[in-house]
Every structure is written in C-alpha cells, then in structure tokens.
Amino acid sequence: MSNKAAWLKAANERPLVIEDAPMPNIGPREVMIRNRAVAINPVNWAIQAKAIFPVTYPFIGGNDAAGEIVQVGSEVNNFKVGDRVIAACWADGTTEGRSNSAFQLFFSADAKAIVKLPNHISYAEGSVFPLAMATAASALFQPDTHGLSIPQVNAKSQGKVVLVWGGGSSVGACAIQLLVGAGYDVAATANGRNLSAMKDLGAKYVFDYTKETVVEDIVSTLKGLDFGGAFCAIIGPDILRCGQIADQLGGYKFVSTVLPTNMPTQAGLPDGVGTCNVWGDTIFKHEAGPAVWEKWMPAALETGALKPAPPPLIFGNGLEAIQGSLDRWSEGVSYQKVVVTLD
Known part of the structure; x- marks a missing residue:
C-alpha cells in the first residue's frame, strides 16, 4: 500500500x-x-x-x-x-x-x-457527519457548555424546547437530530425553502430566518413553554438574536455557539444570558462522547433516526x-x- x-x-x-x-x-x-x-x-x-x-x-x-x-x-x-x-x-x-x-x-x-x-x-x-456532530455535541451536552441531557435510544421527553438557529447548516442539522434523540422538542430556523427539511429532521417548530419578524415570531410561538436555551450554529450577529429570544422567553437563559475556544465569547448579549464557545474534539474528554458516539449514533444510524444531513x-x-x-x-x-x- x-x-x-x-x-x-x-x-x-x-x-x-x-x-x-x-x-x-x-x-x-x-x-x-x-x-x-x-x-x-x-x-x-x-x-x-x-x-x-x-x-x-x-x-x-x-x-x-x-x-x-x-x-x-x-x-x-x-x-x-x-x-x-x-x-x-x-x-x-x-x-x-x-x-x-x-x-x-x-x-x-x-x-x-x-x-x-x-x-x-x-x-x-x-x-x-463527523466534525459537525462532534461540534454540536460538544456545545450541547458537556457540563461546561450548554449542559443538556445526552441522547439515548428511546429517550423520554424532557418537556423542554430548545432553539437551533441555523438548522440548515451542517452543525445545525446534527444539533436538531441530537436534541430530538435526547428527548427535547426543537424549534429551528432555516431558509424558507428548507423548512420542510427541518421538519423531516424532527424539528417541531420551524421559522424562516429571512423574515424581519422572525424573533417576534419565535417568541410568540414559544411563549409559555419550558425553554431550554438556544444553540446558534452560525457565527455572526444571529448569536445576538438568539440572546434576545432567550432573554424574552426566560427559562434557561443560555446561548451555546460554534465560536471556537480561541476566539472571544460573544459580547453584547442581554444581562443574565450565558454563553459558551466550543472546540469539537472536547466531547471525547467527557462522558457525553461515548454516550453519543459509541451508543446513540450507531443505533440511530441503523434505524434511520439519524439521517445524513445536509x-x-x-x-x-x-x-x-x-x-x-x-x-x-x-x-x-x-x-x-x-x-x-x-x-
């Protein structure tokens, strides 16, 4: 060879x-x-x-x-x-x-x-899958990041809704499926033409991020639900929009991001809204790594619960x-x- x-x-x-x-x-x-x-x-x-x-x-x-x-x-x-x-x-x-x-x-x-x-x-x-899945899992499930419950086969409902901003991205598509696998309801944003694809991945609520009223639409739809925070799968000002939503909805006021750990954390978030940066390989240093990669992913791929997306x-x-x-x-x-x- x-x-x-x-x-x-x-x-x-x-x-x-x-x-x-x-x-x-x-x-x-x-x-x-x-x-x-x-x-x-x-x-x-x-x-x-x-x-x-x-x-x-x-x-x-x-x-x-x-x-x-x-x-x-x-x-x-x-x-x-x-x-x-x-x-x-x-x-x-x-x-x-x-x-x-x-x-x-x-x-x-x-x-x-x-x-x-x-x-x-x-x-x-x-x-x-690989880098996007590792990045999304690192952001969502490590105790030093978003700290959400990890995916399991036949997971019970968490009774909470988590927002994924940028569901049409590679990391966002993985995040939707990871969260569904962990028992969360998911609200996802995407371009209008990709909203049906977000539903196919398991998102319960979908929103067109190109609409000027998207923040208001999300808040009005999710108001009164137990909010588990937001994950922004896109680097840029959309992180601030996620912060506005988390601030208005209450619940878990946290925005996890895909900003790498060698960059500053996002400035300008409302007072009381937490955030974190992430590095994809850190998932393998936590118990969430084996839970996702060794247990949940193989089973979910086999059954079709985890779809290749995008x-x-x-x-x-x-x-x-x-x-x-x-x-x-x-x-x-x-x-x-x-x-x-x-x-």
Whole structure:
C-alpha cells in the first residue's frame, strides 16, 4: 500500500499539491482507514485562504472522512478490519498530526472518534457527519457548555424546547437530530425553502430566518413553554438574536455557539444570558462522547433516526478534486455539504 495526500505547501498557497505521503503509524487505540469520501467544512477553506490557525507546513487538512478499516491497534476490540466507518480527524497541523487528517488516501483515527456505518448509508452520505456532530455535541451536552441531557435510544421527553438557529447548516442539522434523540422538542430556523427539511429532521417548530419578524415570531410561538436555551450554529450577529429570544422567553437563559475556544465569547448579549464557545474534539474528554458516539449514533444510524444531513453535494472524485471542492464551498451552498469521493 502507498499513500497520497492533498498538501498545502505554504500559507495561502493554491492549488493544493497531490503528492506522496507517509503511511500512517497507528497507536494501540487507533485504526488505519482507507479513505472513500471526504466532506468540506468552513475551517478547511479558511486554513488555506485565510491562514486562520497556525499550522506546520507542508500541511494536510481535512476533518470529515468515511472509509473502511484496514488495520486496528492492539487495544481496539470494538472494530475490525473491513468495517465501514465514519471518522472525525483533527488535522492539528503538527508533523505528528498529519496522519490524522482527512485529505489523503490512508489516515489514522482514534477509535473513540469513529462510528460504524450501516450498509444502507453510502460513504459520501456518511462523510457529512463527523466534525459537525462532534461540534454540536460538544456545545450541547458537556457540563461546561450548554449542559443538556445526552441522547439515548428511546429517550423520554424532557418537556423542554430548545432553539437551533441555523438548522440548515451542517452543525445545525446534527444539533436538531441530537436534541430530538435526547428527548427535547426543537424549534429551528432555516431558509424558507428548507423548512420542510427541518421538519423531516424532527424539528417541531420551524421559522424562516429571512423574515424581519422572525424573533417576534419565535417568541410568540414559544411563549409559555419550558425553554431550554438556544444553540446558534452560525457565527455572526444571529448569536445576538438568539440572546434576545432567550432573554424574552426566560427559562434557561443560555446561548451555546460554534465560536471556537480561541476566539472571544460573544459580547453584547442581554444581562443574565450565558454563553459558551466550543472546540469539537472536547466531547471525547467527557462522558457525553461515548454516550453519543459509541451508543446513540450507531443505533440511530441503523434505524434511520439519524439521517445524513445536509445531503452530500458530490463535487468530484479523487484527491485532485479537493481544491475545486473548497472553491465550490466558498461560493455558497444551501442545505448541502460539499463532498469528494475517493474511489
């Protein structure tokens, strides 16, 4: 076996260069995966175009992948060679971190950050989950973030409603399904043409965020219900709108966000409304990580309770297509996740 990767050779350099890469060396609690599909996240474009994080060049990026296991570490007993899996990669920018990056044919992954993929879900569909799922779960269920109850198979109703702002985003779509899996009623915002899709994911209440009256509409609809806080799956001024809603509805006055922990927390929220930033891999340092990744996700994928969303927009095949897929993402997508297959 030999490996190739899409390398970022220097800050802001383009296009990515397709060259040989070392075969991963896996640790006792890791697996090696033959990559079959990768999905594009905003951070992947921003690292190349904006150099937003310090990385060591040459660099291999990519956080979302799906493929089959070709080697297992000595302490891994819940996966085997040949298993179809999805994997969250952290692409941390160090020399050692290159093996845990998605933009290559073979990569290593921590066994606690992979999930078996049922045969009825394609690799392209499965690749939409990992980073978005980890980010949403980190924001919603850690005791040091939103602190909500974790998803369970056949969860009982919590009797609370949680707002997801940006349900049409990748993180938002995962958040809706995670919250439904935890027994919460969900109110979600999306573009008007995607409201029916939010219902399909399990949202009980849906709102068109493009309407000028959206804040008033949400407050009037949810007034009197037990409010469990808001999760803003979009970076920007919408966090403040979530804060206004939480302030007016009472209940749990909290707005969790997707702002990374290396950025300042959102300023300008009403007095008494709490907030948090998040980093996706922290979920695996809390009990919520195994609860979501090892217990709930495999069962929910198998039964169809967890749907691949947003659906993949397959841009092309092969490592050579990754640069174009990054550019395609930068042009904007609506309730789609840009994916490259690696067959």
